[in-house]
Amino acid sequence: MTDSLIVTDHGMTLDFTYEDALRYHGPQAPGGVAHAYKVLERALGVLGGEGSVERRELVVTTAHGGPGVRDAFELVTRAVTEGRYAVDSSLARPERGNTLALYVFRVGYRGASATLTVREGFVVDELITLSRKTDRTAEDESRLTVLKQEMADRVMSSPAESVYDVEIGTLPA
Numbered sequence: 320m321t322d323s324l325i326v327t328d329h330g331m332t333l334d335f336t337y338e339d340a341l342r343y344h345g346p347q348a349p350g351g352v353a354h355a356y357k358v359l360e361r362a363l364g365v366l367g368g369e370g371s372v373e374r375r376e377l378v379v380t381t382a383h384g385g386p387g388v389r390d391a392f393e394l395v396t397r398a399v400t401e402g403r404y405a406v407d408s409s410l411a412r413p414e415r416g417n418t419l420a421l422y423v424f425r426v427g428y429r430g431a432s433a434t435l436t437v438r439e440g441f442v443v444d445e446l447i448t449l450s451r452k453t454d455r456t457a458e459d460e461s462r463l464t465v466l467k468q469e470m471a472d473r474v475m476s477s478p479a480e481s482v483y484d485v486e487i488g489t490l491p492a
Contacts, residue, residue: 351387
């Protein structure tokens with residue numbers, strides 16, 4: 320795991336930790352924050368090579384509409400406020416089942432793209448089932464909070480390469 324995500328902004332080096340992303344988002348979705356953090360860790364390593372990337376040139380598209388994911392990407396890339404972030408259901412991979420289908424992210428940078436899909440074992444069925452339940456009880460909410468934190472811990476304690484598979488491609492002109 321990297322200690323921080325490093326990007327540049329008009330020549331200034333910026334680094335963001337997972338804790339920075341949690342503080343920015345708040346306590347509601349630590350698992351989503353963790354996933355976006357690991358996606359960026361993996362994508363920046365692939366797209367940036369040996370150097371840092373310019374944060375305002377990163378384009379993020381995902382099938383995952385969660386607020387923790389969105390906020391972590393916004394903190395590091397500013398893509399949400401600058402219109403370079405989109406939730407696109409066509410990226411979903413339903414053949415991977417309900418649990419993994421939405422954990423697909425495409426990060427574009429200077430004509431290249433990295434499409435990342437979560438590996439088995441990082442998202443559990445119970446979390447997805449409970450998060451989609453519309454009439455959650457107080458007990459359900461407590462259990463969901465535990466499951467979100469367990470997922471965040473699982474994701475953050477693993478190297479990005481073991482959490483996400485990556486396919487390299489080019490962006491359409």
